[in-house]
Amino acid sequence: MECTVLASGSSGNCMYIRSGESALILDAGLSKKEIITRLSASGKDPGIVDAILLTHEHTDHVRGAEALARELNLPLTGTGGTLTAFRSTRQAIKKQAPQNPCRYNTSFTAGEFVVTPFAVSHDAVEPCGYSIRCGDLCLSIMTDTGIVTPHMMEYLSASDGIVLESNHCPEMLAHGPYPEYLKRRIRGKTGHLSNTMAADCIRDLKGSIGTVILSHLSEINNTPKRAFASSQEALGLDMSYIDLRVAAPGIGCSCLSKTIKIG
Template sequence: MECTVLASGSSGNCIYVSNGTSALIIDAGIAKRDIITGITESGGDPSIVEGIMLTHEHTDHVRSANALARALNLPLIATGGTLQAFSSTRQQIKNPPCHIACRYNTTLRVGAFEVTPFAVSHDAIEPCGYSIADGDLKLSIMTDTGIVTPRMMELLSQSDGIVLESNHCPKMLDEGPYPEYLKRRIRGKKGHLSNKMAAECLTELHGSAHTVILSHLSEVNNSPYRAFASSQEALGLDMAYTDLRVASAGIDCSCISRAIRIH
């Protein structure tokens, strides 16, 4: 199984997961053309995608969801709350894509993958992360959450690869230009994980995941170096067994990361 982060951050998010014969797209927060081009340029194949999984309805995760689903003739898969919120904020279109509602902690098969949605804590209607299994391999994607729950830790501890939010440096956020109400939102229980919180999460996992991709970094309140250094320190000796990567905003969104093998 391979994971390619095509876009990450407040300007847009999109992840391509493939086993070579079947694939998923997680979120569609950048232009349809950029997603299709990014998949192709990173060695993927848009024609094997089985569905578009949405984590929540915020624009940086769903910007081109309808257009992409129609172009590739794919269903949009998300929690019922996300699908309802997404539909209510979009213009009515002819021939809308098929919607498939999923439920927290109920596994569904999408192509070759067994996908388990799980609850996250974010200021959206019914947001989720996804744990994606292909045989004995498992990848968990957890972004846009203000807290880490025991259920999240349970799923992460069972994963070979993790895409984990490391949104902001608390000091940079405190001293940065954002208004206080926005700082409170980001710090809040329905906001975003800080570098410190992501690092604490990795400390508790004790190197159980072979691959960790830090994601959803703020362009204003973080830097790739700060995010990496924080998690590197937390992993300590476990770094010897962990492939730690950073998918940062501001890089050409055609392919932020090359395909990263989950093993």
Template sequence: MRCTILASGSKGNCTYITGSEGAILIDAGLSAKETLHRLTQTGCAPDAISAIIVTHEHVDHIIGLDVLARKLECPVYATGGTLEDFLCHRRTSDKPLATHVVRYDDPFVAGGFTITPFATSHDAAESCGFVIGENGTMFGYCTDTGIVTPHMLDQLRRCDGLVLESNHCPEMLANGPYPESLKRRIRSSRGHLSNPAAAAALRVLGKNVPQVILSHLSEINNTPDRARASAREGLGLFFEEKSLIVATQGGSTPDSPQEIRL
């Protein structure tokens, strides 16, 4: 299994997962044209994608979803709350689109993977993360959550690799240019995970998860160096045993791959 970050951040999120039988996308937060360009640029095969699984309905995760799913002729999988919001309030096309409702902690199969959604804590209709399994290998994806619950940790500690949000530095957020209302939203339990909160999760996960990608970094309220330093502190003695990658908005490139292989 291979995970390649195509984009990560407030301007768009999209991740390509490939395995022995096919591939899936997590989220479609770029335009369809840009997603296809980045897939080709990074050596990812668009024709192998058999499903798009969606974490939630915010625009930086679904802006290209409708057009991309129809271009790839693949179905969309998301929770009922996410699909209802997307189909009723955000989709503008009336062209046919195949959708499937998924439920928390109820595994489903797509692209040759067994995928288990789990609840995240975000100001969205019914947001989720995923544990994706194939041939005994497990991969976790957990972004856009204000907290990491014990149940989320139980799901993630069984993974061989993990994408985990590390959105903001609390000091940069407090002293930054955002209005106070937005600052409160970001740091709330239904907002985004801070660097210290991500580090605390990694401290608990310890040696169980050998590869980590830090994701969804704010370009205003964080820096890659701050996120990495905080995660390194959280991992402590386990840091040298791990592959730690910081994803960026630009995503993976041939010269700077942002991916893990499991």
């Protein structure tokens, strides 16, 4: 299984996950044109995509979803709450893409993948993370949540690789330019994980997972160096057993935009 981060951060989020001749797109927070351009630039084939998965309805995750779904002739897959909230903002669109609702903790098949949505804690209608399994390998993605619950940890610990939010440095957020109400929202239980919280999560998972991609970094309140250092410190000597990467804001995986192999 391979995971390519095409975009990550508050400006837009999009991932391409492939195994064999089957692929998924997770979130479409860029324009359709930009997503297709980045797929082409990274040598990824949009023609083998079996599903477009949405984690929630915020613009940085769905900006190009409608147009991309029509381009690829695919339905949009997400929880019922996500799809309803997404559609409510696009009522003026005459030709809308079909919808494929999914439910928490209920698996469905998309091409060669078995996908299971799970609940996260974010200020959206019915947000989710996804556990994506193909054969013996499993990748779990959790990009927007204010806390990590035992239920989330069950999915993460059963994975070979994870894409995990490491949104902000607490110190940078506290002393940064955001108004106080926005700082409270980001720090809250339905906000975003800090570097410290992501690092604690990874520390608790060491021994279970082999690959970690830190994602959804704030361009204002974080840096790739700070996010990496926080998780590196939490892993300690176990760092040598985990392939730790950072998806830098806006430009995808910081490791020269290379595809990350899971397993």
